[in-house]
Amino acid sequence: MRYWKRVLAVLVVALLALVIEGWASNAQGAPEGAKACKFTKTPGIPAQVKPPKPIASTDGQVKVTLQTNLGQIELQLDRKDAPCAVHSLSTLAKGEFYDGSSCGKLTTAVLECGPVEPGYHFKVELTGQETYPRGTVAMSNQGENASRFFLVHQTIELPPESTVVGQITDGLDVLDEVVAGGIGADERPATPVWIAKAQVN
Structure with a gap:
């Protein structure tokens, strides 16, 4: 016993x-339907904003409107494959981080927008199947993501190394106007373009 x-x-x-x-x-x-994100302070860079909360939803989509000096660009961000990047970008937009910032780099395929550094960074989110057709919205990175993103105005073949966060649903004509103006010194758009307001709808 x-x-x-x-x-x-x-x-x-x-x-x-x-x-x-x-x-x-x-x-x-x-919890289920969410992903833990690690937003790490960037050494030597003063924090521009408070990092987002470390839990991001993996469900649904986020609509963001970029009000630029040349017109409106509508973005649809998809949380499924890049929940942390979408969470960060939409949080920065809600906090007016992008307001007044320029789209300061233009290449033959992409227009890069937003401040370079928010004071934190986080890991890239990749499936290994990323492609970058016209209308793609993806994060710029130097090994990790921060706040800068790019808009693809001409389909480009790139290694799957940049996190795809969504698509442009309206406003490609704004990009076409910038492209038509040509590429100026230091790869800056000859036709200046900036974000007056980034709004999460």
Whole structure:
């Protein structure tokens, strides 16, 4: 009888350990339908904004309107494959981080927009199947993501190294106007373009 009591006690302790371990894991991780994100302070760079909360939804889409000096550009951001990037970009937009910033780099394929550094960075999110057709919205990165993003005005073949966050649903004519103006010194658009207001709808 004592033997079976000891066996039962061991089983109870083991079960309790598993329950506690599972509870701790859930407490530290993300709930269903969400992903844990790690936003790390950039060394030597003063924080421009407070980093987003470290939990991002993996469901649904976010619509962002870029009101530029040349017209309106509508973006549809998809959380599925890049929840942390979409969470960061939309949080920065809500905090007016992009307001008044320029789209300061133009190449034969992309227009790059937004401030370079918010004071934090985070890992790129990749599936390995990324492509960059006309209308793609993706994060610029130097090994990690921050706040700068680019808009593809001409389909380009690139290695799958930049996080794709969504698509331009309206306003490609604005990009075409910038492209028509040509590329100026230091790859800046000859036709200046800036974001007056970034609004999350």
